[in-house]
Amino acid sequence: MTESPRRLGLKLSMQRPPRIQPGDIVPVFQRWIQQHSVEGMLIDVIDYKHVPEGPGIILIADEADYAYDLGDGELGLHYVRKRGLPADLRGAIRLVFRRALAAALLLEEEAPGDIVFDYRRLKLNFLDRILYRNDAAAFEAVQAEVAASLAEVFGAPVTVQRLSEDPRQLFALGCAVSDDAKVRPAALLAKLEGDS
Amino acid sequence: MTSWKEILQDKIPAEMGNLIDIYEAQMELRKQGKLDEKVFAEARLRKGVYGQRYDNGQRHDGVRTRGLDYPSDEVVKGPDTLWDAPGMQRIKIPYGGMSAEQLEVLSELADEYSDGIMHITTRQDIQLHYVHIDDTPDLMRRLAAAGITTQEACGNSVRNITACTLAGVCHDEVFDVSPYADAMTYFLLSHDDVQDFGRKFKVAFSGCAGHACGLVKMHDLGLLAQTREIDGRTVRGFTVYVGGGLGTVPHQAKVLAEFCTEEELLPLTQAVARVFARLGEKKNRNRARIKFLVAKLGIDEFRREVEEELKIVPPDPRHDAYIDNLGAFEYQPAKAGMALNGAPLPEGFAEWYATNVYHQAQPGYSAITLHTPLGDFTAKQGFALADIARQYVGDNIRLSVEQNIVLRWVADADLPAIYRDLCAIGLGDAGADTIVDITACPGTDTCKLGIASSRGLTAELRTRLIEKINLLPDAVRELKIKVSGCFNSCGQHHVADIGFFGNSRRSGNHKMPHFQVVLGGQWQQNAGSYGLAVGAVPAKNVPAALEALTERYVAERGADENFQSWVKTLGRKEIKAMLKPFMQLPKFEENPGYFSDWGDSRVYTIDDIGVGECAGEVVSLFSMEISRAESTHFEALLALDDGDFAMADETAYKAMLLAARALVRTKYLDVGDDANNIVSEFRSRFYDTELVYDRFAKGKFARYLFKRHGGAPSRVDEDYAHQIIDETQLFIENIHTAEQRINGVIVS
Numbered sequence: 017m018t019e020s021p022r023r024l025g026l027k028l029s030m031q032r033p034p035r036i037q038p039g040d041i042v043p044v045f046q047r048w049i050q051q052h053s054v055e056g057m058l059i060d061v062i063d064y065k066h067v068p069e070g071p072g073i074i075l076i077a078d079e080a081d082y083a084y085d086l087g088d089g090e091l092g093l094h095y096v097r098k099r100g101l102p103a104d105l106r107g108a109i110r111l112v113f114r115r116a117l118a119a120a121l122l123l124e125e126e127a128p129g130d131i132v133f134d135y136r137r138l139k140l141n142f143l144d145r146i147l148y149r150n151d152a153a154a155f156e157a158v159q160a161e162v163a164a165s166l167a168e169v170f171g172a173p174v175t176v177q178r179l180s181e182d183p184r185q186l187f188a189l190g191c192a193v194s195d196d197a198k199v200r201p202a203a204l205l206a207k208l209e210g211d212s
Numbered sequence: 213m214t215s216w217k218e219i220l221q222d223k224i225p226a227e228m229g230n231l232i233d234i235y236e237a238q239m240e241l242r243k244q245g246k247l248d249e250k251v252f253a254e255a256r257l258r259k260g261v262y263g264q265r266y267d268n269g270q271r272h273d274g275v276r277t278r279g280l281d282y283p284s285d286e287v288v289k290g291p292d293t294l295w296d297a298p299g300m301q302r303i304k305i306p307y308g309g310m311s312a313e314q315l316e317v318l319s320e321l322a323d324e325y326s327d328g329i330m331h332i333t334t335r336q337d338i339q340l341h342y343v344h345i346d347d348t349p350d351l352m353r354r355l356a357a358a359g360i361t362t363q364e365a366c367g368n369s370v371r372n373i374t375a376c377t378l379a380g381v382c383h384d385e386v387f388d389v390s391p392y393a394d395a396m397t398y399f400l401l402s403h404d405d406v407q408d409f410g411r412k413f414k415v416a417f418s419g420c421a422g423h424a425c426g427l428v429k430m431h432d433l434g435l436l437a438q439t440r441e442i443d444g445r446t447v448r449g450f451t452v453y454v455g456g457g458l459g460t461v462p463h464q465a466k467v468l469a470e471f472c473t474e475e476e477l478l479p480l481t482q483a484v485a486r487v488f489a490r491l492g493e494k495k496n497r498n499r500a501r502i503k504f505l506v507a508k509l510g511i512d513e514f515r516r517e518v519e520e521e522l523k524i525v526p527p528d529p530r531h532d533a534y535i536d537n538l539g540a541f542e543y544q545p546a547k548a549g550m551a552l553n554g555a556p557l558p559e560g561f562a563e564w565y566a567t568n569v570y571h572q573a574q575p576g577y578s579a580i581t582l583h584t585p586l587g588d589f590t591a592k593q594g595f596a597l598a599d600i601a602r603q604y605v606g607d608n609i610r611l612s613v614e615q616n617i618v619l620r621w622v623a624d625a626d627l628p629a630i631y632r633d634l635c636a637i638g639l640g641d642a643g644a645d646t647i648v649d650i651t652a653c654p655g656t657d658t659c660k661l662g663i664a665s666s667r668g669l670t671a672e673l674r675t676r677l678i679e680k681i682n683l684l685p686d687a688v689r690e691l692k693i694k695v696s697g698c699f700n701s702c703g704q705h706h707v708a709d710i711g712f713f714g715n716s717r718r719s720g721n722h723k724m725p726h727f728q729v730v731l732g733g734q735w736q737q738n739a740g741s742y743g744l745a746v747g748a749v750p751a752k753n754v755p756a757a758l759e760a761l762t763e764r765y766v767a768e769r770g771a772d773e774n775f776q777s778w779v780k781t782l783g784r785k786e787i788k789a790m791l792k793p794f795m796q797l798p799k800f801e802e803n804p805g806y807f808s809d810w811g812d813s814r815v816y817t818i819d820d821i822g823v824g825e826c827a828g829e830v831v832s833l834f835s836m837e838i839s840r841a842e843s844t845h846f847e848a849l850l851a852l853d854d855g856d857f858a859m860a861d862e863t864a865y866k867a868m869l870l871a872a873r874a875l876v877r878t879k880y881l882d883v884g885d886d887a888n889n890i891v892s893e894f895r896s897r898f899y900d901t902e903l904v905y906d907r908f909a910k911g912k913f914a915r916y917l918f919k920r921h922g923g924a925p926s927r928v929d930e931d932y933a934h935q936i937i938d939e940t941q942l943f944i945e946n947i948h949t950a951e952q953r954i955n956g957v958i959v960s
Binding site for chain 2: 046050064067069074
């Protein structure tokens, strides 16, 4: 069993930049708190849209953050699990994928046809520089398990690559399902929800 | 699993590591309910670990106030402050100076423990928000390994010492104050004489009288560089200001000493601290800053007290040892200075060059300002900036009190290239030190005391002003705007041309966010004068009110008349009349938008305001020091559990010494750290006098200390370790009882 990091993030990017502005997401996330629309103990919304390529608008929860993320020049939904991850990496990946997917689908409903996520690829951020230093050895150690864990969810092969070789940066993986795979996000979510 | 403590043990200075271990043990004791919550709160604050909004477990979601069910809802980290609630970590960056490596460590921590954002404060600190308290010991260890401390970043002690961002490269400075700020920082850090204040204590250095940078006149202690000719040689020193401060009641500092030499600087500061600790208010924290003591005594009497105290300040080799090291404080530029060489300039360069570049006193070099909106930048920007710093300037990075980053020692020939590189990471915005470069405190975003959204208003004003910055007359472009979320002045609204601070007003049955308008404060002359409050405007009307104000200023100002002078000439009554149309309060039904704050869609409420930790609870010196003894005793228990009996014995003995010292210091502050002195003073003052005698056991518990002080047994086995730990526990209890009997209450 590969140990999960202390914190793990999963980002789903959008297919194209939406018309809706990041500032418009503040009331959306505030309503999510009122209506408890996503899982977790939801606390507050913080607005960082003024920071270039920053975390954008964050819905802060006790055990996780949901960010309408502007990082790396790609708008997306970044779910960062801060506490309560399963001890094994496979379980941790499935948990963050499930929560990110549920939030992304909900966000699409807020701006139908405008916010559209690309569910064929995702980014995993390992926020733990003790267990997961950003080096080739870490990649070697987890590549197969990450690919297998995600292939299990997608029902199709998944390629995994290390996103940066800068040892200071977080260990981060870009993951993409094979081009010929059919991806239906609702079905993915249903499959992952079987975990809960 | 490997821990940061293990990985970094060889890189953390022993004393810093020890303080962090004690804090971690205090956390454990608090979780077990064995450490008083007020005492722990002050101990936590003194490590820079601060509360945040909603940490009392409730939040108004726009419809109603809801409970936030944090997992450990039974455990608190201070009065009404839940353990699991996210908090803020303040990190001291003395005079704002940092290296590229330190910037990288801060970036790592923002990534892993916070929300990826570093926030620059108006005291040249870095703050990380939404940090879980359980992560703070490791966070501190990683900082300590990079030479950064959070010690006394909050709490009733000496806060981060600030200084001019341009110190050492400025044309107008008398001399570089950086090494003095550095020396004072480490002299006062954890010093015995700064542990018993009723409130925080802020120190600033300035290299010249005319510019704003050091802001010495708004500080508890301000040091203004001066030189004097004495016996035919030029002697460096400082004019010493004391008792300044903003807050709800701003005070201009008074001159304590026209000139104190560099040899006198640290002892004089120590004397001021001792007078403040001895005579300052301890019960009413609203009157506990040193400005109230100076006002109460009058500067002449305060000066006399300081002079008397100076006579009994114990000699300390550190008082002048630092002077020998001043020469070692040299700047290492990454490149030789060179003038701009006529190469093609990138687009936008001229505008940036006009506002963000300062030509240093050293020919061929410039200091450049990186405008960070609302003082925020990302971890990713931090890493990239560290690379840029290494390439162009080396370790010459400073944070400014205007919440920006300054890179010094840029070779002029590199300005176009560094501008391109900064633009690539989103830090190449022009407009530093102009009206768009607005200072703001955290306000209702994260501060428990926030009344209105200072950051929301600032973001809105900034967006609007950037759109028309090129159309604004110079007189308006040069104005300074500063915004606080409440009257406590963290955004320094008193010393802006145009300041705002948050408050609220009622319209019908609803509250409406407002900002009080404060006009004509002076940033120059080291915060030379404070502004005039002219009336409160609904938050949503502030942009329009600002526009009306600046348009009238441009239309009516005399030739070369500045804003302060224009405000004074116009007068409060006329200005209020001008703002009156913007002060009208619509009914909720007419315009519900007015009843939400900037950047917040919730209907406004002040129900989320909590009890601020800025002031901290006033906890007695004894309570703080005995808690260290208790946490050290706890560490002894851990050593026993690990089977390290020698360590358990040594640590238990240390805990007894700390407990004895805590009691001795209630009567004799200068007992110092020497074990023989502590035991001797304890014996003569409390044992021989029978003050620590238990009703039944008499002097038995005190004798546990005397016995162990006489020496450890030749062989320390498990039974012995158990015994001394038990004895230490009894000794600490005995000290508690004695202190209560002798001095009354523990926590005031």
